[in-house]
Amino acid sequence: MKTISCDFLIVGGGLFGSYAALYLAGKGYGVVLLEKEARLFTKASLVNQARLHSGYHYPRSIATALMSNDYKQRFAEEHKDFILFELEKYYAIDRYGSYTDSAQFERFCEYLSLHCEPVPRHPLFCFERLEALYRTTEPSFDPALISAYYRRRLADEKRIQLFTGAWPLRVEADAPVWKVLVQHGDEQLLLQAGGVLNATYSASNAVNHIFGVSPIPLMHEISEIALLYAPGLDKIGLTVMDGPFGSIMPFGKSGLHSLSSVAYTHHRVSYEAKPRFSCQQQQTHCLPERPDDCNACSAQPASNYEKMALQMKRYFKHSGSWQHYFSLFTIKSKLQANFIDDGRPTEILSLRENPSFYCIFAGKINSIYEIEKVL
Ligand SMILES: Cc1cc2nc3c(=O)[nH]c(=O)nc-3n(C[C@H](O)[C@H](O)[C@H](O)COP(=O)(O)OP(=O)(O)OC[C@H]3O[C@@H](n4cnc5c(N)ncnc54)[C@H](O)[C@@H]3O)c2cc1C
Known part of the structure; x- marks a missing residue:
């Protein structure tokens, strides 16, 4: 059997695993990066709302709102070619059933020094449904361009074996190294690694289990991001706060908009540590231990596009003919502790030493730099 030695083994080839691999290779370490799927970036790092968060989205979690701003500027500078900056972004408060109101939202923005300009009139929006409307600046990153960029960088880095x-x-812990038996296609190989980083997001607990460390309390949702052509909206985005509302906003530089809704984006929920859904009974290779790519799955839920579009069109005077192109699906995972406040912190846990094991659970794309504090 082939045996490979490295300083760090990284499990999971989304943005966080890829960034960690490049960061460690840049420090001179030899890195092995394992990705279960045939390609990098097929899950949360591709299928998301593409919002480069400024914090507006989290009036119930000041910690998450602050964290959004921590790294926003650096992320924007280092990924500027893949970000749509010239985006006119609106946040609105629904007149009925919102968890917040205009006074609270303005206080929240003032507290965090977030620019938010009240818009009393606008030809596009329907104020019968809106208590308040605010113009802000919040760009959208392009997940497809970002994934292509990281694929190129990984291919160029000689210290990384992908x-x-x-x-x-x-696995076996044989201090100071981990001995890891890896399935690679039809073959197996043996890895010896000084440290391990688990960057598998939805599969975090499955990988923690293999390495004999504690699970983190997660819940999981099969989520849909609908991509549509919205003539008339061009580079305009609207997010309605705070509760069972939704968002329509440009999906990076793709020319499409993403549509999502708190009520309809999430199709199925699993409160177990590992994601277990009824559809896995039809797709027996998609295990809670190693969930597959929902986009390649015939048991994926039927799209909720029509419901999401109907919900969001209420906020527009003339929404025109939105055209659904396709939907992307993935498992969204959250810390159970954030069920109420809807916060999305990024946590990096050091769960074992000699040999070391870290688990990163990411809440937002621009928190990749948290890795540098720990590794
Ligand atoms: C619907 C949705 C909307 C979101 N919206 C936003 C947003 O607007 N802005 C924002 O900043 N963030 C957003 N997020 C959060 C953000 O997308 C995630 O925090 C981030 O992408 C997580 O990156 P990751 O690399 O940790 O995980 P992923 O991109 O999921 O990567 C994990 C990788 O691990 C692989 N893997 C799993 N198990 C194994 C195994 N056993 N062995 C090897 N590989 C394995 C998977 O195949 C996958 O490629 C959103 C997330 C979702 C799901």
Whole structure:
């Protein structure tokens, strides 16, 4: 059996695993990166709302709102070619059933020094449904361009060995190293690594389990991001706060808009540590231990596009003919502790030493730099 030694093994080839691999290679370490799917970036790092958060979205979690701003500027500078900056972004408060109101939202923005300009009239929006409307600046990153950029960088970095279609099967801690048996396609290989970083997001607990460390309390939702052509909206985005409302906003530089809704984006929920859904009974290879890519799955839920569009069109005077192109699906995972406040912190846990094991659970794209504090 082939044996490979490295300083760090990173499990999970989304943005966080890819960034960590490049960061460690840049420090001179030899890195092995394992990705279960045939390609990098097929899950949360591709299927998301593409909002480069400024914090507006989190009036119930000051900590998350602050964290959004921590790294926003650096992320924007280092990924500027993949970000749509010239976006006219609106946040609105629904007149009925919102968890917040205009006075509270303005106080929240003032507290965090977030620019928010009240808009008393606007030809596009329907004020019968809106208590208040605010113009802000909040760009949208392009997940497809970002994934292409990281694929190129990883391919150019000689200190990183990338294995796709690969995952850890069994491990043994033999201080100071981990010995990891890896399934790679039809073959197996043995890795010896000084440290391990688990960057598998929805599969965090499955990988923690293999390495004999504690689970983190997560819940999971099969989520849909609908991509549509919205003539008339061009570079305009609207998010309605705060509760069972929704968002329509440009999806990076794609020319499409993403549509999502708190009520209809999330199709199925699992409160177990590992994501277990009824559709896995039809797709027996998609295990809670190693969930597959929902976009390649025939058991994916039927789209809720029509419901989401109907809900969001209420806020526009003339929404015109929105055209649904396709929807992307993935598992969204959250810390159970954020069920009430809707916060999305990024946590990096050091769960074992000699040999070391870290688990990163990411709440937002621009928090990739948290990795540098720990590794
Ligand atoms: C619907 C949705 C909307 C979102 N909206 C936003 C937003 O607007 N702005 C924002 O900043 N953030 C947003 N997020 C959050 C953000 O997308 C995530 O925090 C981030 O993408 C997580 O990146 P990651 O690399 O940790 O996970 P992923 O991109 O999911 O990568 C994990 C990788 O691990 C692989 N893997 C799993 N198990 C194994 C295994 N056993 N062995 C090997 N590989 C394995 C997976 O195949 C996957 O490629 C959103 C997330 C979702 C789901």
